[in-house]
Each structure stands twice: as C-alpha cells, then as structure tokens.
Amino acid sequence: MRTQVAIIGAGPSGLLLGQLLHKAGIDAVILERQSGDYVLSRIRAGVLEQVTTDLLDEAGVGARMHAEGLVHSGFDLLFQETRHHINLQALTGGKQVMVYGQTEVTRDLMAARAAAGLPTIYEASKVTVHDFDGAQPYVLYEKDGQQQRLDCDFIAGCDGFHGVCRASVPAGAITEYEKVYPFGWLGLLADTPPVHHELIYANSSRGFALCSQRSATRSRYYLQVPLTDKAEAWSDEAFWQELRMRLDPEARETLVTGPSLEKSIAPLRSFVTEPMRFGRMFLAGDAAHIVPPTGAKGLNLAATDVKYLSMAFIEYYLERSSAGVDHYSQRCLQRIWKGERFSWWFTSLMHRFPDEGAIGQKLQEAELAYLVQSQAASTVLAENYVGLPL
Template identity: 55%
Template structure:
C-alpha cells in the first residue's frame, strides 16, 4: 500500500486529520489496533471548544453536532455550600462551549470517512514505523497473519499515551515531563436527567466532584477517590450517596439517580513529550500530552494539534512550503503548555490533596475567593475554558 500520509491511531484525532486531508485531495490511511466497536465504546469527555466545533464543520462532520449538541454559555462552581456562576459568554467576548459526547463525535467522523471511501484499517497488530529520518518512511503492521507494508511520505502518531509512535523517537532526543496526582476520578454514566443545565464543578472537604451531561437524558458524574480504590468498591448506591454529600443541599435535593451504564476510575496525570516531531513522524493528541480532565482540555488540545498539522501539510502539498511542518512541534507545544497550565491550575484549586499543609489549604481557599472577587480573574478563566486561539 502507498499513501501520502499514514496515520497511526483511529480515535477522533486521527480520523479528523484523515478527513480534512482527504477533502483536500491528500491520500491517507488510518491504522487502528482495535475494532471499530471498541473505539466507539470508549466513554470520554464531551466539552468542545468553539475552535474545535469550527474544525468539525470544516471537515463536513458538524451537522449532527450542531443539531444535538448543547451550547453552554457558563458553568457553576460549588464551594462552601453555595453555587457561584462563571459567565463564559460575558467574560470571553461572546464565546461558548459545545457539550457533545466524544463517542458521538467519533461516530460522526467514522461515518464521514465511510462516505468518502476513506481507508481505515482496524485490528492492525504490531504497528511499527520505520526510517523516520529518511525521505521514504514506511509503516508495517500485521493483519490476518500477514505483514503489510505502507509506504508513505509522512507518518502521524495519534495512537495515545501507550502507543508505539512516541516510543519510536530515540530516548536521547525525547524529553518527557510528568506530574502524577495522588487521586483519581470515579465516573458514572447514567440514563438520568442532568441535575443542572450547566456543568457544576464542586470543591468540598470530602473531595472534588463534577456534575456533567451528554444530553438531556444522559448524565455523567464524577467524585474524587484515592488511587487505591477500585470500581468494585463502589456500588451505585454508595456512589450516589457520596455525590450527594459533596453537593450543595439545593442541588442534592433535585439529583435524579439510577443504574449506572458505565463506571470507571481514571487516574489523573499531567504529561508532555518534547519534541512532537522527529524526521517524518509527527505526534498528535495523547501520544504527546495528557492533562487532567479538570477544565476539559484533553480532546481540545488534540484538536489544536490537528489544526496546526493539517495546515502545515496543506502548505507543503499545495505550495511546496515546509515551514509549517518544520515549526509544527514548537507551535503546537506553545499552546499545549498553556492548556497544561490551565488544567493544573483548575485541578489544584478544586481538589482535596491528602498531603497538603494547612497553609496550602488556606492558599487554595484564597485562590477561590479571589476568583469570585475579580472580573479579571474570571475573564482569564473564561478565555482559557472556551479555548485559546489556534
């Protein structure tokens, strides 16, 4: 097989880049180690920056998103038993976010690739990139007991934190930065009416909580738990009881509970790999960076990578201009580190840290008090939450 761009990873990042490039006549193939059903079973965040929503529309994948997505002009922060509102629309110059589940977004991208006859290979085993510093890189994978070679001009690694792409960069070239947080998020998806039309972030002495939603009949809730906890430790009843303890009384009173559709514990980490390119290999999304889910920057950070990479490849193939490809890593990382800072700040401000001193607890409380006393502080939060410019 021969293509111009071989994309490793069939999640939303890889599919979106493939779709955008295809629309411009650039031939791609996507290699995904899992089945399509498995990819579509992943439950992930669903808060989209306005810039990401525009990119989906440009990829001709935004019709259902615009029809079914929930526009949110703000969110609440619960603290000290009260709710304080953050007006995103007011403080970000009229911008908002769109709540639309990542599973649905990925399904839309798959359907778009199908419509155009895009090449997406599932159950691709032992994927390996080769000759990255040459002008003729290639990728091999195994399918049905056969080794298949893909000759290409560029390779994009969008295969997640545990994928092969980042590991293909020599250790003496790659530098990794990481912070692991001493807790995780226990998440429950339930077919229940959301407790609030907007997201509620909760700071509580018992730990952080989040009330989110996927639609008007599908809710997603989280509570902070120790890393030693297991899903089996938490019955549905125990989860709902703990969530209610952390919510203000007025919110807890209207919480609709029900059986969990999905329940999982996600550890929290901040991670960045530099550089995000090596020879003809370019990293995107979780292959290069991870953020805590606080503030919903993960999927959106991946979208900014795809934006920069897409435009860099357009310049190369349409104009013979390689400056975008050469500058991709530096440009992407400049925005990624800002997203890292914002996610770290939100996480530090809203979570209960088991080893933090009383002095640090008071600083945390002061940080929250300052936020609600300062229009400038709320404007900084809002402009980061709706998404910094690409």
C-alpha cells in the same frame, strides 16, 4: 500499499486529520489496533471549544453536533456549599462551549470516512514504524495473520499515550515532562436528567466532584477518589450517596439517581513530549501530551494539533512549502503549555491533596472566593476555559 500520509490511530485525532486531508485531496490510510466497536466503547468527556467546533465544521462533520450538542454559556463553581456562576459569554465577549461527547465526535468522523470510502484498517496488530528519520518512511503491521507494508511520505502518530509512535523515538531525541496526581476520577454514566443545565465544579472537604452531561437525558458524574480505589468496589448507591455529600443543598434535592451504564476510574497526569516532530514522523494528541480532565482541554488540544498538522501537510503538497512541517512542533507546544498550565492550576484549585491538610482547604477556599469576587480573575478563568486563540 502506498499512501501520502500514514495515520496511526483511529481515535478522534487520527480520524479528524484523515478527514481534513481528504477534503484537501491528500491521500491517507489510518491504522488502528482495536476494532471500530472498541474505539466507540471508550467513554470520554466532551466540552468543545469554539476552535474545535469550527474545525469539525471545516471537516464537514458538524451537523449532528449542532443538532444534538448542548451550548453552554457558563458553569457553576461550588465551594462552602454555595454555587457561583461563571458567565463565560459575558466575560469573553460572547464565547461559549459545546457539550458533545467525544464518543459522538468519533462516531461522526467514522461515518464520514466510511461514506467517502476511505481506507481505515481496524485490528491491525504488531504495528511498527520505520525509517521516519529518512526520506522513505514505512509502516509494518499484521492483518489476518499476514504481515503488510504501508509506504508513505509522512507518519502521523495519533495513537495515544501508550502508542507505538512515541515509543519508537530514540531516547536521546526526546524529552518528557510528567506530573502524576495522587488521586483519580471515578466516573459514572447514567440515563438520568442532569442535576443542572450547566456543569458544576465542586470543591468540598470530602474531595472534588463534577456534574456534567451528555444530553438532556444522560448524565456523567465524577468523584475524586484515591488511586487505590477500584471501580467495582463502588456500588451505584455508594456513588450517589458520596456525590450528594459533595454538593450544595439545592443540588442534593434535585439530583436524580439511577443505574449506572458505565463506571470506571481514570488516573490524572500532566504530560508533555518535546519535540513533536522526528524527521517525517509527527506526534499529535495524547501521543504527545496529556492533561488532567479538570480543564476539559484534552480533546481540544488534540484538535489544535490536528489543525496545525493538516495545514502543514496541505502547505507541503499544495504549495510546495515545508514551513508548516518545520514549525509544527514549536507552534503546537506554545498552545499546549498554556493548556497544561490551566489544567494544572484548575486541578490544584479544586481537589483535595492528601499532604496539604486543613490549611490547604482554607487556602483553596480563599482563592475561590477571590476568583468569584474579582471580575479580572473570573475573566482569566473564562478566557482559558473557552479556549485561547490559535
């Protein structure tokens, strides 16, 4: 089999790239090692920047997002048991964010690809990438016990942090930057009304908490926990009780609890790969970078990668120019490092660090007080949160 672009990974990055290329008349085949049902079972956050919502519209998959997504013009910062509103719209000249779950983005992209009859090969095992440093790259994989070969012009590695594409790059050709945080997020999903109509980011002496939502009837809550904790050791009752202790009095009173639909612990890390292009193979999304979820940048940075990569391929095929291909890595990394900086800063501001003691909490509270009292400081936070321009 032959295609113009072989896309490894059918998460939102790979599916969005495939959809944008299809709209431009460029052929692509997507390979995914898991089943479609497994991909849709992965629970992820979904605070979308305007750049991302515009890109989904461009791909022709934004209708349900606009119908069911929740537009947020701000969020609350909670510290010392008092909430402070950050008015994104007022501070950024009218910009807002859209709360729409990553699972739903993936579902919309899957449906569009299926409706167009485009090839996605699920449960493709033993995927390997070959000759991407030459003119004729190809991908080998197994399907139903038979080895298959996919020849292509380019390989797009959208296969995540543990994927095969980055792992296939020779060690001397890649530099990796990483910071692992000494805690994780215990997340709980429940069919309960949100405690607040916008997100609440909480800094407490007991640790960070986040109150978020998927809809008007489905809530997602997070607690900072030690990396040694196990999700199964946390009963629903224990989770709700701990969350209450990290909230302000009003939120404690209005919090509606219920049985969990899903509960898991995610470790936090900052990670960047340089470069993101290796001959005719390109990394995008989590394959190239990871951010702690505090700043809600993961999916948005991935979408920006896909925007740049789709533009590069469109220039190559339709305009006979390799400029976008040649500058892909540099263009992406300029935005990625800004997103990494913001996510690191916001994480450092909101979480309890085991080795910083009482003085660390006092310094965080002093910075938070300055942040909400200074319009200039609030504007910097808001501008980064809604997304810096491309």
